[in-house]
Every structure is written in C-alpha cells, then in structure tokens.
Amino acid sequence: MGISEFIKKIEAEVEELTPDTLKPETAFRNLPEWSSMHALIIIALVDMEYDVTITGDDLRKCTTINDIYNFVISKK
Amino acid sequence: MSAFIKAISYYLPPAKFTNSDYFNVFPEMAENKNLERVGVKERRIVDPHLTSSDLGVSAAENIFLEHKIDRNEIDFILYCSLESDYPLPATSMVVHKRLMLSRNCGAIDLSVGCSGYPYALSIAKGLIESSGFKNILIINSSTLTKTIHLKDKASRFIFGDGAAATLVSSRDDNWGIGEFIFGSVSKMTDAIIIKDGGTRNPISESSYIDYKDDYGNITDNAHLYMDGPSVFNFGLKAVPQMISDLLIKSKTELENIDLFIFHQANLFFIDSIRKKLLIPEEKVFNFMETVGNTVSASIPIAIYEAQKSGKIKSGSKVLLAGFGVGLSTGTTIIHF
Numbered sequence: 001m002g003i004s005e006f007i008k009k010i011e012a013e014v015e016e017l018t019p020d021t022l023k024p025e026t027a028f029r030n031l032p033e034w035s036s037m038h039a040l041i042i043i044a045l046v047d048m049e050y051d052v053t054i055t056g057d058d059l060r061k062c063t064t065i066n067d068i069y070n071f072v073i074s075k076k
Numbered sequence: 077m078s079a080f081i082k083a084i085s086y087y088l089p090p091a092k093f094t095n096s097d098y099f100n101v102f103p104e105m106a107e108n109k110n111l112e113r114v115g116v117k118e119r120r121i122v123d124p125h126l127t128s129s130d131l132g133v134s135a136a137e138n139i140f141l142e143h144k145i146d147r148n149e150i151d152f153i154l155y156c157s158l159e160s161d162y163p164l165p166a167t168s169m170v171v172h173k174r175l176m177l178s179r180n181c182g183a184i185d186l187s188v189g190c191s192g193y194p195y196a197l198s199i200a201k202g203l204i205e206s207s208g209f210k211n212i213l214i215i216n217s218s219t220l221t222k223t224i225h226l227k228d229k230a231s232r233f234i235f236g237d238g239a240a241a242t243l244v245s246s247r248d249d250n251w252g253i254g255e256f257i258f259g260s261v262s263k264m265t266d267a268i269i270i271k272d273g274g275t276r277n278p279i280s281e282s283s284y285i286d287y288k289d290d291y292g293n294i295t296d297n298a299h300l301y302m303d304g305p306s307v308f309n310f311g312l313k314a315v316p317q318m319i320s321d322l323l324i325k326s327k328t329e330l331e332n333i334d335l336f337i338f339h340q341a342n343l344f345f346i347d348s349i350r351k352k353l354l355i356p357e358e359k360v361f362n363f364m365e366t367v368g369n370t371v372s373a374s375i376p377i378a379i380y381e382a383q384k385s386g387k388i389k390s391g392s393k394v395l396l397a398g399f400g401v402g403l404s405t406g407t408t409i410i411h412f
Contacts, residue, residue, distance in 0.1 A: 014110060015109035015110045015112070015113070016107060016108065016109045016110070029290075032104075032107070033104075033105070033107055033108040033110070034291065034292070035105070035108055035110070035111075035229070035230065035291050035292065036230050036289075036291040036293065036304040036305065037108070037110040037111060037113065037114065037230075037344070038110060038291075039290075039291065039304065039305045039308075040304060040305060040308050040342075040344060040345070041110060041113075041344070043305055043308055043309060043312075044308075044312070044344070044348045047312055047348075047352075048348070048351060048352070053309060053312075053313075055305065055306065055309055056290070056303055056304075056305030056306050056309075059290075059305065060290055
C-alpha cells in the first residue's frame with residue numbers, strides 16, 4: 001500500500017476534498033474545516049480499510065498526512 | 077408471565093435550533109460538508125428555566141393520553157436522566173408527585189446516559205418477572221443542551237433535548253424482553269464528563285476558564301466535555317463485540333434480527349458500526365434528523381417512530397444497542 005493510494009482513500013472519504021488536494025507533507029490540522037468529524041472519518045477509514053486502530057492521542061502526535069500513513073504502516 | 081414493551085410516547089420542547097441557526101453562530105463551519113454525515117438537521121432546545129423532569133412529566137402525560145393508560149395502575153417508576161432537579165430527593169419522587177401516581181408505586185432514579193434505555197428495561201423486566209410488579213413506567217429525559225458550552229461547535233451540532241415515556245407490562249404469552257449484555261469501560265470515565273459542579277469538584281472561578289480541544293471546540297470544566305475520537309474508537313470496538321456476545325447469549329443469529337436500533341449518537345458513528353457487523357442498511361432504523369442525540373431518550377423515540385412507520389410490527393425482533401457516557405454499554409433484543 002503506497003502513500004498515494006492512502007491519500008486517494010482519504011480524499012474519497014472526506015467530502016470537500018477534491019482529488020490531488022492532499023500531499024504527503026500536508027499539515028492536515030491546517031485544512032480550513034478541520035474538525036472532529038474529519039478525525040472520525042480518518043479513524044473509521046484506518047479501521048475499516050487497514051484494520052488498524054488510530055486513537056485521538058495518536059492523531060495528536062501526527063502533523064502531516066505522511067505521519068498518519070507511517071503510523072498505519074507501523075501497525076500492520 | 078413475560079415483561080414486554082406495551083407503549084411508548086415522547087415529548088420534545090418547542091424551541092428549534094436548526095442547521096441554519098448553527099451556521100449563523102459558527103459561519104466557519106458552513107463549508108464543512110462532512111457535518112452532513114452526522115445526520116442532524118435540527119434539534120430541540122429546552123427552555124433554560126425548565127428541567128429534565130419537566131420534559132419527563134410531559135412525556136408521561138403524553139403516554140397516559142395517547143395510549144389511554146390509567147396512571148393509578150403504575151406500580152413502579154424508573155426515572156432515567158443525567159440531570160436531577162435537586163441534590164436530593166431523587167427526581168423520580170418529584171415526577172411521581174407531579175404525575176399524582178399511587179402511594180403504592182415505587183420510584184428510583186437511574187443516572188445513566190446513552191446506554192440508559194437497556195439498563196432501565198432490565199430493571200423493569202426483573203421487577204415484573206421476578207417480583208410480581210405489573211406496570212413499570214420508564215422515563216428517559218435529556219436536557220443536555222443546558223450543559224453545553226456556547227462555543228462547543230461539535231456538541232451544539234449533535235445534541236438535542238427530549239424525553240420519552242415507556243410502559244413495560246406483563247403478558248402471558250411470548251417473551252417480550254430478552255437477554256442483556258452490559259459493559260463498563262470505566263477507564264474512560266473522562267471521555268465524556270462535566271468535571272465541576274458535583275461533590276468531587278465544586279464550582280469555582282476556575283470552572284469557567286475556557287479551553288480549546290484539538291478540533292477547535294471550546295468548553296470549560298463547568299460544561300460538557302466529550303473526546304469524540306476516543307468515544308468513536310470505543311464504539312467501533314465495544315458495540316460490535318457486545319452485539320456478538322448478546323447473539324451468543326440469546327442463542328440466535330444476526331439474520332434472525334428484524335431491525336437494529338442503535339443509540340442515535342451520530343449517523344456516521346452508527347453507519348461505521350453497521351458496516352463492521354455487515355448489517356444491511358435496510359435493517360437499521362434511525363431517527364435523528366429532526367431531534368439530534370437525545371441521550372437515553374434516543375432509543376425509545378426511535379422505537380416509537382419505527383412502529384409508526386411500520387418498520388416494527390407485532391412479532392418483530394428488534395436489537396437495541398445503547399453506548400455512551402461512562403463509558404457504558406447495554407444491549408438487548410425486544411420481541412414486539
């Protein structure tokens with residue numbers, strides 16, 4: 001599973017993101033509408049697609065999309 | 077002699093807080109299309125001078141009227157709410173007085189939130205099947221919006237106020253209320269909490285110091301705090317597990333359940349759990365678009381609406397799953 005595939009899945013799930021909006025270095029918390037719903041969507045996606053649990057605390061330690069991706073990879 | 081759910085009615089306070097009102101307060105959220113996935117378009121807000129017992133009394137008067145129930149036949153009242161009128165006596169007594177129930181009627185409070193309905197049903201079932209009681213009135217009431225900080229954009233979107241009244245009675249034939257599975261993930265007491273104002277931390281000046289969480293929601297120690305992602309992760313694990321445990325305990329299969337009614341926390345939350353359990357969409361009934369998350373009243377309100385729309389008929393087997401503050405879980409199967 002490469003990071004571009006991971007990014008595509010996030011973009012597909014998060015309503016207002018058009019394709020190719022996110023980059024590995026995107027600081028997701030700076031996205032204009034970043035809210036707890038976005039966190040829930042990422043948690044659900046990581047759980048359903050990759051069978052990995054990412055908690056609020058884990059997300060807190062991530063700054064970029066790359067950080068989230070690396071976390072998921074490390075748990076598989 | 078089996079306990080069964082005989083009747084349900086509910087009451088909503090009149091004042092509405094629509095999504096349009098919400099976006100006036102939080103214009104920065106207007107472009108957040110993901111909010112639609114919460115599944116709420118409007119919610120009712122209690123008058124600040126009223127309490128949960130006021131809503132509870134209204135729900136009870138509705139059930140007496142709508143279902144032609146003689147209040148003198150109620151021999152026990154279970155009042156389930158997170159909000160009480162006084163530190164003492166119990167609010168069930170206040171409600172008992174206002175409803176002019178019989179002197180022979182027992183009355184207790186259940187201080188349980190979103191998992192409250194299954195808990196209340198388990199006690200009603202026990203009173204009927206083990207102790208010979210005949211007519212248990214369960215009231216589930218929430219005025220949680222009174223505890224939400226005005227700048228807490230997540231909680232103000234999710235929660236609405238309301239109360240439900242349920243009559244649990246006895247019948248000679250078919251079982252009406254099945255087995256129960258309860259869970260207590262008490263290590264997560266802090267995931268949904270109002271820290272100050274109880275006896276542990278009395279209200280002080282510091283109770284009103286605002287703080288912001290990772291998602292821009294503002295609250296303070298005198299108001300509701302909810303760690304959404306933690307509660308969501310808990311739900312994704314605990315709810316499918318408890319349903320699986322209940323099916324084993326009930327010696328039945330998922331396919332034999334006609335309908336699933338989850339605590340109406342948030343549509344995205346429910347849909348995520350549904351997908352994990354591989355439950356077809358048409359077997360899940362939701363009712364939150366116009367009422368929001370009404371805490372322990374959410375399941376009985378949804379049951380009422382499911383019956384009204386024909387999704388629940390006589391003979392239906394309906395699995396109820398409550399989960400929330402505690403963090404607490406409760407589930408049962410109802411045979412209508």
